[in-house]
Amino acid sequence: MNLIFIDSIWFTFMLLPFLIFIARIADVTLDTLRIVFITKGNKIIAPILGFFQILIWLVAITRIMKDLDNITYYLAYAGGFATGNYIGLILEEKFALGIQMIRIVTQKDASSLISNLYEKGLHSTSVEAKSNQGKVHVIYLIVQRKMIQNIISLTNQYNPNAFYSIEDIRSVDVQSERINTKQKKYRHVGSEK
Template identity: 45%
Template sequence: MSLDILHVDSWVFAWIILPLLIFLSRIADQSIGTLRLIFLSKGYKFYAPVLGFFEVIIWLVAVSQILKRMDNALYYVAYGAGFAAGNYIGIILEEKLSLGTVIVRLVPNIDSTDLINNLRENNFGLTLIDADGSRGAVKIIFLIIPRKQLKELVKIINTFNPNMFYTVEEVKSVKHGIIRRENSLINKKHFLPQIWRKSK
């Protein structure tokens, strides 16, 4: 009786628990790896080595389990599925964090005086440039904002001019100028160095 129980427990561990652990481990290390690469691309040098440390440790744990049992194809499936899911989850996490700064170019197709006044009232720093469009003279509005404020900006734009043409691009670094800031929980508690670069 006890041998049957041990056999069942061994089967459950080999075919359910361990593949699940490999899958979850691969999700964790690949999510961390994706975030690490994103941090590097955005110039956050402090976070990349820390994330890299945990990424490698988790990866070694997952790989070591596969190398011990190379005859079980389910482990390879769990490893590959975790890799794919980890990439997706890492990207979702980065979107939720909304790190970095973006430049937004607005090209109004109608008079945007009210929009401009509203943006200024909400402390958005903006620059106006006269330009010639395909249908005549236009004003191009430039704004540089933290990426996490982009949804708020788009909501304001849609309120005043839902059909406005605009583009959004990431900015590597910003120095000086008027940039609308909001204190994050991290900054208030001083748990980590400030993510946003200082501007004057």
């Protein structure tokens, strides 16, 4: 590379801050995903992401330390951090990794909802219970996270006033036939049998 180009104002105040910004976005995005994989108990992907995340961070911080007087580096670094958090959360939401348990509590008869869930390939456990407002039905499903919105939509079709709670599940015995962990088992809401 030409030394005149490296010493130019354009390189110092535009290109390098932009590269620091991009590096920081990549670093923080990988870190966000790494944390998600750690919470899901993934012992293979989390360390690999951590390796690349820290490598990118070292490159960015090394460049900043060479020129501590340049405020644009600090702004690029901070801006990349904020943007990386945002992008990491969006990617995590798109991937919808993991398994969750959804608990649906309805005061209406739940038999039609349960049979519709079963028709769509979703196995559930249900119990009749009593609340301080009377008789309720509690339905439990363990599903892939990406299936949650469809189940909520289906629940709202049958009972818009149903209460539901969702919990992350770290591990599941996938050998069981009653666990809804395979996306191919699920037919989207409104699809034919």
